[in-house]
Amino acid sequence: MRRALCPVETLYVGQRSRAVLSCEVRGALDAALLARAFDEVITEHPTLRSRIVPDGDGHAFELLGPQDRPALRVRSDVDTAHGDELNDPLPVGGPLVRATLASDPVGRRHLLVISVDHAVIDGHSAIALQNAVWDRYRALADGAPLAAPAERGWPAPISGLLPPADDTAVAEHLRRRLAEVQRDPVELLAYDGPRSGGRIEVRRLLLDADRTAALREFARSAGVSVHGLMGAALLSVARSRLGGDDPRVLGCLSPVDLRSRISPPVPPSEMVAAVATHLHALPVAANPDPLVLAGETTAHLRAAIARGEHFHDMRITPEVPKHPALQMATVIATNMGEVPGPRLPAGLDLVDVRLVPGREHYFPQAGRSPLMACVVSFDGRLAVELPHHTACFSAEFMRSFRDDLRSALLSLPTPRGLLT
Template sequence: MHRPLCPVETLYVGQRSRAVLSCALRGRVDAGALAAAFDAVTQAHPTLRARIVADGGGHALALLDETERPRLETRTADLEEAYATELNRPLTLGGPLSRAVLVSAPGGTEHLFVLVVDHTVTDGHSSITLHNTVWDHYRALVTDERPQPGRADAGTADAPEWPEPVSALLPPADEADTAAYLDARIARAKESPVELVRYDPARTGGGAGDEGHIEVCRLTLDTDRTARLRGRAREAGVSVHALIAAALLRTARRRLDGDGPRTLGCLSPVDLRSRLTPPLPASVMVPAVTTHLQTLEVSETSDPLDLARTVHARVNDFIARGAHFHEMRITPEIPRNPALQLATVIVTNMGVVPGPRLPDGLRAVDVRLVPGRENYFPQAGRSPVMACVVSFEGRLSIEFPHSTACFSPAFMRAFRDEVLDALLAFASEPRREPATTDVG
């Protein structure tokens, strides 16, 4: 009934971070069928109907009893206010690691579905897959399609088959090699400390006893502009992720004092699912991601395409060397060496993903993925800026979650607008021949 958390998963326990999937809908929703669909999915994934408990000197997942397992919540409310509420509503400490809410606007034709999952048991890819699976079950129920099969390893209600942690699926490694990798990473972090973005002095929170609340500033491109940005990235021999990272780095540099180059850090999550042998399906509810941190000298005059080429080449080299596996192995050392993941900008990248497949008469107006957490530490005075990047159905979206105790809405809107201007410039500039990039 218990499944110990591995050291990597345990890091998420203190963070209390969560993935917030939301889907704005137009049409008729059968709340009973949606509740049954959510029940079917949580039955197939024991991690979704579990809580975190103390286990010796660590933590473990423990199955909730039938009366405690999560069920679909429904209510009528203003949808914009409901989204803000759910974004700021933490999962209950010691309670279920998932929550599903259906909010309907007065009139009953517009709705918001919100699915929240603790990052201890999910990552971006698995949370998106989970969201779409809920709607697959819903569609099957309301159209009399054959129901989707549950996970083969779900087990029984009394003896669940817990998924293995990704740290147990890594290829074998020599302990001396891992130790040498850790030493080198710590040395590089000390040699090149990165600058962070100072909190906005005009922030709306941050007073004594005021920890603010989470807001999200959002950037979106339509399908045409998204396609043009992808095309320019291909022509330049870089990824869209690298273009976005370059835009963020240049925008962050303009928030720093002084002239000349400054050392900035770019943290890029790296998916491990497709790089394991055999690959791990996105339906398996475990966090399966590591990170790549690189430092770059960025000045007011840095060429954005040159920055993008550097980011792109270094990430590719990191993966080609198999360093992503070493990075996962040293993750438990982060609490003792936080500089290992300290960056000026954090740029996630889910890539191009499908939205939910819905029955006739129901349409997804908007789909969003936003990370949230409990502590933003306004007392630190500065922090990284996070950008959550995903393309649902061919439309690029960048979400900038932040605490109002750290950055004001006006500050984040200005940051977002500069990033947007940079991406539009990328999408429209003429082709340039790729340059040789130093990947050291």
């Protein structure tokens, strides 16, 4: 059985991007039962039991045979498992999902890492997948009566569910967007790495529940979004790396979730990529006012969504390979918002949960690129994951960037000093 990839999904074949989810727990865990839970969850989703194959002039999802079906892998080195999985690709033609359980020798500390190709998921469905595996494991561990997993049909590509649009309007949107990126090309951050060797690493900024709640309260009181505050902080830190006193044109690329914006809505449990992208290029001063910058970032994105530009942005996505500037930004700021972490059975305690984007291809020879920041709040704690390849951005560069980002957020001029 096959299902052709739509033009938007086809872009991920070349990009080789993926989501890497991890969940650390402590307590008694039954690896065989977790393997069964994972198997039952992927049974329900044909895209998670597929591979990508050539199909005419394009590509298609093709169901894997029983011998190639993904199964839970088990290893013992908990401390290195996340980094190893982050650097282990999901090549074209192989399974689109991989699950690995690492447990310490005494069996009390465990890390489940799930890697999924972005051709079949976005951030919201990746989180839903991780939670579904733990939900199934909890039900099995509790002895709850469960129906056999029901196989679903192929999910429709989101690009085929968009509201109707006039071809002339789409062409005009593309013309306008191309004129914007040609008029205001954004600056990128220069690499400081050795340009060879290296591996994917990630620097992390984690706020506790109190500071996360304070940040949200401050955003509401200031009339901006948390995403706007985060985008402003990222742009400010990036601007500080460019030097000089004059404003510099920087860009912030924001994914826009389409699941709730189409009719009928598509739930996160549907394993399909459902995001468009919004690029905002603007002059950023050497020492910008954080609230003014956050206000500009918030207003620009909200206005674009109100005009329905996110639908047109998805429709013109197939033009990106010919016009890379359409998605060329100084910083890429994803934001999943506040989402629930996994619910575990009695006897297991949740230690940490993470979502880190990764990809297979980095190009240190390019000399510069956007910087990625994945923002998500699991169970009320905001985390910013900053993945990078050390042949491009060094560990020292990213550590400094992370520390300055933290300072930018915690030094926001709140009326009551909420974040300090």
